[in-house]
Amino acid sequence: MAYPSQLGFQDAASPLMEELLHFHDHALMIIFLISTFVLYVIVAMVTTKLTNSYILDSQEIEIIWTILPAVILIMIALPSLRILYLMDEINDPHLTVKAIGHQWYWSYEYSDYHDLEFDSYMIPTQDLAPGQFRLLEADHRMVVPTESPVRVLVTAEDVLHSWAVPSLGVKMDAVPGRLNQAAFVAARPGVFYGQCSEICGANHSFMPIVVEAVPLTHFEAWSTSMLKDA
The missing domain is CATH 1.10.287 (Helix Hairpins)
Structure with a gap:
């Protein structure tokens, strides 16, 4: 951070x-x-x-x-x-997540799970809780397990976007009609923030990216709760 x-x-x-x-x-x-x-x-x-x-x-x-x-x-x-x-180089990823850029929010689809998908919108300033970061917090975080290779398939629905998380060393353009891929391994638990890095319209600065890395057991509990709520 x-x-x-x-x-x-x-x-x-x-x-x-x-x-x-x-x-x-x-x-x-x-x-x-x-x-x-x-x-x-x-x-x-x-x-x-x-x-x-x-x-x-x-x-x-x-x-x-x-x-x-x-x-x-x-x-x-x-x-x-x-x-x-x-x-x-992407060798046998443990998890594949598809990140789709929209004007102006991100949506995520977990390809290894049936019906595990959600939209991620920026939390408005007036709704932020104490300790949260303005223009960086999202209502739904992309949760991944630590110490596991994660492949991210990046695309866009409308215009050019860019999925970037500096702490993870990932920056990949989201192009409509095309799938780009990037990979990373979260070495430690934490919450890592990013933003769309391609000027995509009037609300370009209001589509943050929040990746939360948790231990595998916590990730399995999160995925189970998300599937129950779907």
């Missing part, structure tokens, strides 16, 4: 988000080193240390600034390709 004056990412709640945070730190360090080196070269040239013709016309300099960027790109590309593979 984000907090006031936060500068970094939200705390990771899935192994995928942990990998994304590590890659972010890795790329940021490379950017910092490049920026430091470029600043040094600029300062050195201003102070006339690097302005003689031998350095400017040096064959060694030509080789270095050709090979060094290629090495830097490889250092960024290899870990990023690994993470892209991890994001696309």
